[in-house]
Amino acid sequence: MAQHGVAQIWRRIRAIYNIEGNTCKTCDTYYFPPRPVCPTCRRKGVLEDHKFKGLGKIHTFAVVRQAPDDFKRQIPYVIAQVELDEGARVTAQIVNIDPEEVEIGMRVRACFRKITQAGTAGVIVYGYKFEPVLKVTGHSYP
Amino acid sequence: MSNRVAIIGVGLSKFGELWEQSIVDITLEAAMVAIFDSGVRGADIEAVCIGNMSAGRFTGQEHLGALAVDAGGLGGVPAYSVEAACASGGAAVRQAYMAIRSGEHDVMMVLGTEKMSDVNQTEAMNTISVASDWEWEGMFGATFPALYAFIARRHMKEYGTTEEQLSLPTVKNHANAAHNPYAQFQRPVPLKVVMGSGMLADPIRVLHSSPVTDGAAGLIMCSEEKAKEYTDTPVYIESSTQASDTLALHDRRDICTMDAVVKSSKEALEKAKVEIKDIDVFELHDSFTIGEITLTEDVGIAKKGEGGQTLSDGLTEIGGKFPVNTSGGLKARGHPIGATGVAQIVELALQLREQGGGRQVDGAERGLAVNIGGTGATSIVHILGR
Amino acid sequence: MVGIVGYGVYVPRYRIKTEEIAAVWGEDGPKLAKGLGVFEKSVPGPDEDVATISVEAARNAIKQGDIDPTDIGAVYVGSESHPYAVKPTGTIVAESIGCTHDITCADFEFACKAGTAAVQTCMGLVDSKMIKIGLAIGSDTAQGRPGDALEYSAAAGGAAFLIGKKKPVATIEETVSFTTDTPDFWRREGEDFPSHGARFTGEPAYFRHVGAGAKSLLKKTKTTVEDYDYFVFHMPNGKFPIAMGRQLGVPPEKLEDSLIVRQIGNTYSGSAMMGLARILDIADPDSKIFMVAYGSGAGSDAFSIKVEEEIESRRGEVPTMDDYIARKTYVSYAVYAKYRRKIVALG
Numbered sequence: 001m002a003q004h005g006v007a008q009i010w011r012r013i014r015a016i017y018n019i020e021g022n023t024c025k026t027c028d029t030y031y032f033p034p035r036p037v038c039p040t041c042r043r044k045g046v047l048e049d050h051k052f053k054g055l056g057k058i059h060t061f062a063v064v065r066q067a068p069d070d071f072k073r074q075i076p077y078v079i080a081q082v083e084l085d086e087g088a089r090v091t092a093q094i095v096n097i098d099p100e101e102v103e104i105g106m107r108v109r110a111c112f113r114k115i116t117q118a119g120t121a122g123v124i125v126y127g128y129k130f131e132p133v134l135k136v137t138g139h140s141y142p
Numbered sequence: 143m144s145n146r147v148a149i150i151g152v153g154l155s156k157f158g159e160l161w162e163q164s165i166v167d168i169t170l171e172a173a174m175v176a177i178f179d180s181g182v183r184g185a186d187i188e189a190v191c192i193g194n195m196s197a198g199r200f201t202g203q204e205h206l207g208a209l210a211v212d213a214g215g216l217g218g219v220p221a222y223s224v225e226a227a228c229a230s231g232g233a234a235v236r237q238a239y240m241a242i243r244s245g246e247h248d249v250m251m252v253l254g255t256e257k258m259s260d261v262n263q264t265e266a267m268n269t270i271s272v273a274s275d276w277e278w279e280g281m282f283g284a285t286f287p288a289l290y291a292f293i294a295r296r297h298m299k300e301y302g303t304t305e306e307q308l309s310l311p312t313v314k315n316h317a318n319a320a321h322n323p324y325a326q327f328q329r330p331v332p333l334k335v336v337m338g339s340g341m342l343a344d345p346i347r348v349l350h351s352s353p354v355t356d357g358a359a360g361l362i363m364c365s366e367e368k369a370k371e372y373t374d375t376p377v378y379i380e381s382s383t384q385a386s387d388t389l390a391l392h393d394r395r396d397i398c399t400m401d402a403v404v405k406s407s408k409e410a411l412e413k414a415k416v417e418i419k420d421i422d423v424f425e426l427h428d429s430f431t432i433g434e435i436t437l438t439e440d441v442g443i444a445k446k447g448e449g450g451q452t453l454s455d456g457l458t459e460i461g462g463k464f465p466v467n468t469s470g471g472l473k474a475r476g477h478p479i480g481a482t483g484v485a486q487i488v489e490l491a492l493q494l495r496e497q498g499g500g501r502q503v504d505g506a507e508r509g510l511a512v513n514i515g516g517t518g519a520t521s522i523v524h525i526l527g528r
Numbered sequence: 529m530v531g532i533v534g535y536g537v538y539v540p541r542y543r544i545k546t547e548e549i550a551a552v553w554g555e556d557g558p559k560l561a562k563g564l565g566v567f568e569k570s571v572p573g574p575d576e577d578v579a580t581i582s583v584e585a586a587r588n589a590i591k592q593g594d595i596d597p598t599d600i601g602a603v604y605v606g607s608e609s610h611p612y613a614v615k616p617t618g619t620i621v622a623e624s625i626g627c628t629h630d631i632t633c634a635d636f637e638f639a640c641k642a643g644t645a646a647v648q649t650c651m652g653l654v655d656s657k658m659i660k661i662g663l664a665i666g667s668d669t670a671q672g673r674p675g676d677a678l679e680y681s682a683a684a685g686g687a688a689f690l691i692g693k694k695k696p697v698a699t700i701e702e703t704v705s706f707t708t709d710t711p712d713f714w715r716r717e718g719e720d721f722p723s724h725g726a727r728f729t730g731e732p733a734y735f736r737h738v739g740a741g742a743k744s745l746l747k748k749t750k751t752t753v754e755d756y757d758y759f760v761f762h763m764p765n766g767k768f769p770i771a772m773g774r775q776l777g778v779p780p781e782k783l784e785d786s787l788i789v790r791q792i793g794n795t796y797s798g799s800a801m802m803g804l805a806r807i808l809d810i811a812d813p814d815s816k817i818f819m820v821a822y823g824s825g826a827g828s829d830a831f832s833i834k835v836e837e838e839i840e841s842r843r844g845e846v847p848t849m850d851d852y853i854a855r856k857t858y859v860s861y862a863v864y865a866k867y868r869r870k871i872v873a874l875g
Contacts, residue, residue, distance in 0.1 A: 017620075062288040062346070067283065068271075069264040073869075079283050089392035091278060091392050093283050095575065099344075113580050114576065115283075124577075125281070129575070135851055137847065138588070138845060
C-alpha cells in the first residue's frame with residue numbers, strides 16, 4: 001500500500017499541473033477533469049487528450065472564512081468556478097487579488113500554486129489556481 | 143401485490159449534540175420508538191435497512207446493518223446500510239419500499255443515523271466534503287458551504303435573490319421547530335440575528351447552514367395488506383423516485399437548478415397521479431437556506447428564480463399554501479446526515495396522522511419530501527398519502 | 529556560442545516594508561532601510577514556495593524564448609529553500625512546463641549562487657552537445673530568524689534561464705568561478721533558520737570571493753571595467769554590491785539598473801540572476817554585461833555576457849522584472865508571520 005494520498009495525487013499530476021483534460025471528437029465537447037467516457041456519446045464518443053489554454057472567466061465564487069486545518073493559513077481565500085474558454089468549468093482558488101475585488105465575469109488565467117499537503121511531513125500537492133489577467137501575467141486587460 | 147407501501151410506525155432519537163450517547167445508543171433509541179409506535183414485535187421484522195453516510199469516518203465504525211440487529215436483538219435477519227451522501231436516509235426508505243413492493247419482504251425496519259460530534263471540526267468538514275467531488279472540488283479548498291455559496295451567489299446575480307430572502311428559511315424553520323420536541327433548536331431566531339451571523343463562505347452565513355447533529359430516525363414499513371393487522375392509521379408511500387446528476391457542481395448544466403430534483407419530483411407526482419397543488423405539506427432538503435429556495439422552484443412550488451419571493455410572500459409558512467419544513471427542516475430540526483431522509487418521512491407521517499402538535503398543518507392529506515445528496519447529485523422524492 | 533535563449537522571472541505579490549519589521553523590534557525603520565539599502569522585500573503567499581516560483585519563472589522563460597519545451601534536455605533548480613529536503617523540485621518544474629520524460633534533472637544548492645552553478649552546468653551540457661537546451665533556475669523563499677538582521681532582507685523570487693545555442697537573446701562569452709571553504713552563512717539539516725557569521729560575511733566572504741571572481745574574469749577575457757555597459761553583483765543587501773563596485777572601480781551608473789534588492793530584498797539564489805534579467809529587459813543589442821553571483825560557503829560565479837539583436841523581437845509579451853516589482857500589496861508583520869510559518873500553532 002502507498003502512503004496516504006500519494007498514488008491518488010500522482011496519477012492526476014498531468015491533469016492538475018497543466019489543466020490537461022480531454023475532448024470528445026464526436027460531439028466536440030471539452031472535459032476537465034478528463035472523463036473516462038463521454039457522457040453524451042458514450043460508446044460512440046472518441047476522446048482525445050486536450051491541454052487547456054488556462055484562460056477563462058469567473059462563473060461564481062465564494063470567500064471561504066471557515067476551512068479545514070490544511071487551509072487555515074490562507075483564510076480568507078476565494079474559491080470559484082472558472083469557466084474555461086474551451087467550455088469546461090473548473091473549481092479552483094483565485095489568488096493575487098483581494099477578495100472584495102473579485103467579480104462574476106472577471107477574466108482570469110491559470111497559475112501554479114501549492115494546493116494542499118499531507119501534514120508537514122507528507123506529500124505536497126501542486127496544481128492550478130487562477131489569478132486576474134494583468135500585464136504581469138502576460139495578458140492585457142480584456 | 144399492492145402498489146402502495148405502508149408506514150405503520152415512526153420514531154426519532156433526540157437530535158442535537160448528544161455527548162452521552164454513541165451511534166449505537168441513538169440508532170437503537172429511534173428503532174425502539176418506531177417499533178413501539180407500530181405495534182409490531184421484533185420477531186415480525188424481516189429485514190433492516192440503514193441509511194448512513196459516513197460512520198466509518200465519523201466514528202470509525204462501518205457494517206451498521208449487523209451492528210443494529212445485534213444491538214436490537216433482532217436475531218439473524220438480513221441487514222445492510224445504504225449510502226447516498228446526505229440522501230442516504232431517503233435511499234434507505236426507497237430500498238425498503240422496493241423490497242416490500244417486490245414481495246421479497248413484508249415487514250421491514252428502516253433506520254437512518256449519523257453520529258457527527260465525535261470528531262473535530264476539520265475531520266467533520268473533510269468528511270462532509272466527500273459528499274461533493276472530493277478530488278476536483280474539496281481538495282482544492284471548496285468547502286461544502288462554499289459550494290452552496292456558489293449557487294447562492296449565482297442565484298442572487300441571475301434572479302435578484304436578496305440576502306434577506308437567503309435568511310428567511312432560517313426564520314421560518316426555527317419558528318416551526320419551536321413546536322417540535324425532537325428538534326435540535328426549539329426556539330425562534332429573529333431575521334436580524336440571521337443576517338448578522340458570522341460568514342462561513344460569503345454569502346453563506348452560519349445561520350444559513352444546517353448544524354452538526356447527532357440523531358437517528360426509524361420507520362416500520364410493510365405491505366398495504368399487512369398494515370391493517372397492526373394499525374388503523376397507516377400512511378402510505380404513494381410514490382418513490384430517484385434521479386442523479388453530475389457529482390461535481392461545476393459540471394452541471396445550470397448550477398441554480400438541480401435537474402435531478404426536477405426530474406424525480408416530476409416523476410413522483412406523475413406516479414402518485416397528483417399535482418403540486420394537491421400536496422399539503424413539504425419537507426425540502428434545506429442543508430443550506432439557498433437549497434430550500436432552489437428546491438421550492440425545482441419541485442414546482444415557485445417558478446425558477448422566484449423561490450426567494452415565495453418565501454417573502456409567506457407561501458411556505460404553516461398556514462400558507464405550501465408549508466415547507468414544518469419539522470424545522472435540516473436547519474432547525476438538525477441534520478444528522480444519514481438520518482435526515484428518514485426524519486423527513488417521519489415528519490410527513492406525523493402530519494398525515496395529525497400528530498404535528500403546534501406545527502400541525504390542518505387537514506394534511508398528502509406530503510412530499512425531497513432528500514438530496516451532495517450538491518444535488520442525488521435526489522430522492524417520496525410522496526405520502528393517507 | 530552558448531547563450532541565453534530565453535529567460536523569465538517571478539516575484540510574489542506581497543511586500544513588507546523594512547519599517548514595518550523594524551517597528552516590531554523597536555528599531556529606527558527609515559535609518560535601518562537607508563543603511564541596508566533595502567526598503568521593502570517580497571513575501572511569498574501561503575501557497576507559494578520554490579517549486580511554484582520556479583514554475584512561474586520557467587513558464588515565462590519558455591514564452592519569452594518561444595521555445596518548444598520538448599527541446600529541453602536538462603532541468604536544474606538552484607535554491608536553499610527547496611520544499612522537500614529529499615525529492616527534487618526540478619521534477620515538479622519539468623512536469624509542469626511540458627518537458628519530455630527523457631531529461632536529466634537535479635536540484636542544486638550553493639547558498640545564493642546555486643542558480644548560476646546550474647547555468648554553468650547547462651552551458652557545459654549544451655557545448656558538449658549532450659543536450660539542445662538546458663533550463664537553469666535560481667529561486668528562493670528565504671527565511672531570516674525573527675529579529676535577526678537577515679529578516680529585513682530575506683525575500684522570495686526566482687529567475688529561469690534557458691541555455692542553448694539557437695537564436696540566443698544574449699551570448700555568454702566566458703564564465704569563471706572562485707571557490708574556498710569559508711563558513712560565513714549556513715543552515716544545518718533540520719534547522720528552520722540559517723546562521724551566519726555577522727560581520728564575517730563581509731570582507732573574508734562576500735568581498736573576497738566576488739572580487740576574486742571579477743578579477744579572474746577580467747584577466748581571462750583580457751577586458752577592463754570600461755569594456756562593460758552593465759554590472760550585476762549578488763545583492764545580499766543594497767550596500768554590498770555598491771561597495772564591491774567601488775572597490776573594482778565600476779561607475780555607479782553602470783551598477784544602478786541591476787539593484788532590484790532595494791524593492792524586493794535578497795532573493796538568494798534568484799538575486800544575481802534577477803538582477804541580470806532586469807538588465808536584459810532594458811539593454812540594447814551589443815551591450816555587454818558583467819555579472820558575479822556569490823554563494824556563501826563560499827564561492828563566486830562570474831559571467832561575461834553580450835546582448836544579441838534577437839532580444840528586441842522577444843520583448844513585450846512576457847512580464848518584466850519591473851512589471852513584477854510594480855505589482856505589489858503590502859502586508860503587516862502579523863500577516864507576514866502567518867504566511868511565513870512563523871506562527872507555530874498553525875503548524
